[in-house]
Amino acid sequence: MRFVDEAEIRVEAGDGGNGVATFRREKYIPMGGPDGGDGGDGGSVYLLAVENVNTLADFRYHSVHRAQRGQNGMGRNCTGKKGEDCIIPVPLGTIVYVAETGEKLGDLTHPGEKLLVAKGGFHGLGNTRFKSSVNRAPRQFSKGSPGEQRVLKLELKVIADVGLLGMPNAGKSSLIRAVSSARPKVADYPFTTLHPNLGVVRVDDLRSFVIADIPGVIEGAAEGAGLGLQFLKHLSRTGLLLHLIDVMPYESSETPVEAARKIIHEVEKWSDELAQKPRWLILNKIDRLPEDEVEEKCAEIVKELDWQGPVYQISALKKQGLDRLMYDIMQHLEQRRQLEAKQEKDDEDEQG
The missing domain is CATH 3.40.50.300 (P-loop containing nucleotide triphosphate hydrolases)
Known part of the structure; x- marks a missing residue:
């Protein structure tokens, strides 16, 4: 495999799932009230230092990495499923920068070391969350927040004694x-x-x-x-x-x-x-x-x-x-x- 020691990748965390506004509708239960569940959190993107990778060559062909979006909430107070995280293996000795600003996010030098590079969006709230003594039938709900997106510059410095x-x-x-x-x-x-x-x-x-x-x-x-x-x-x-x-x-x-x-x-x-x-x-x-x-x-x-x-x-x-x-x-x-x-x-x- 060709040795590559610099690469740029785009990472996109998942958006948070939306909350919903639903009401309990069951026979013989009048005025069941709100039962809209929250959405799930969006998945985050992590870099993971591993020993069996020794080049950044793969990122030349796979430069965009996305985590899963959180699932929307559902009725009956069912919360949406959290989006799966995206975990990207990188060689030991990888230094991570934000491409636009040059800010250093981390330096992965130990096996198993993990670095959060894009945080998933926060879940939206269902209308159950807005119920109160003065608001028995809320129709409010909130949407999930967007996940972080950024372009990263990866630089590999081999680790040797x-x-x-x-x-x-x-x-x-x-x-x-x-x-x-x-x-x-x-x-x-x-x-x-x-x-x-x-x-x-x-x-x-x-x-x-x-x-x-x-x-x-x-x-x-x-x-x-x-x-x-x-x-x-x-x-x-x-x-x-x-x-x-x-x-x-x-x-x-x-x-x-x-x-x-x-x-x-x-x-x-x-x-x-x-x-x-x-x-x-x-x-x-x-x-x-x-x-x-x-x-x-x-x-x-x-x-x-x-x-x-x-x-x-x-x-x-x-x-x-x-x-x-x-x-x-x-x-x-x-x-x-x-x-x-x-x-x-x-x-x-x-x-x-």
Whole structure:
């Protein structure tokens, strides 16, 4: 299925059913009085976050979603049936905006999370509701109110713990294939990745994390060049970025350091928040270097970049250095989760 990360849909909640004005008409019961029932409430429209959907592609072909109208009231004080709600499954990580105003309605990040996006109309009242000591035979009734209608903009940001960042053909797809069951396209030419790929990395039976591969970023991506602008947003939810560098690029006039600096520049232009995320330098394709030159070449790259963070030397194709990298990532994420849990607890204690 084609990966789509933006879509517009129209949602229409059901109108409330009308109340009715009827009177009890039975043999031997004179002046039976009013017995008009209320209408039913209109159905509402909800978005539901589910795990088995990973794209917004379906909304390109099914863009209008309607809930059921409430049933009208009936005689004998019978209330109309409530309209059925319309529940729309969306991928985890879907952000919902009102298209006209840009107002953010919600962010669905947990399985089973539900968001009301259009409320059904309120039911109309039957004439029984208007009976009083001075109005024994009311003929008043009210109509149901209309349901909400609006156009929504849906934006998908994939949920992953780790994001891969790098120039085209830096080896991101090879890495995600080597450490997970994801199978993105791999070839000897750039731009083989055209949409984000997610893979689950299992460190052991009980510990795992999700890694995301996006299309390669090129110079000018922050202004819309290539696919970088379209997919850089998918890294905004990650807790760690792996910056992959090809230590021996084929047929390239750029040195690994020049390529790395371009990536860093584009990320900084795109988002300060993204630029400030923890980032590790991954020197890939060391299998192309003679063994006695690996340390010297890698040290030269690190020195020229003045890199202060963690550095790893790997070969995704030969699966060299990957075990240590994956275990260190798992440990980093666990420590981060512990800090976040502690912060949440401290915040709750302060509020309590």
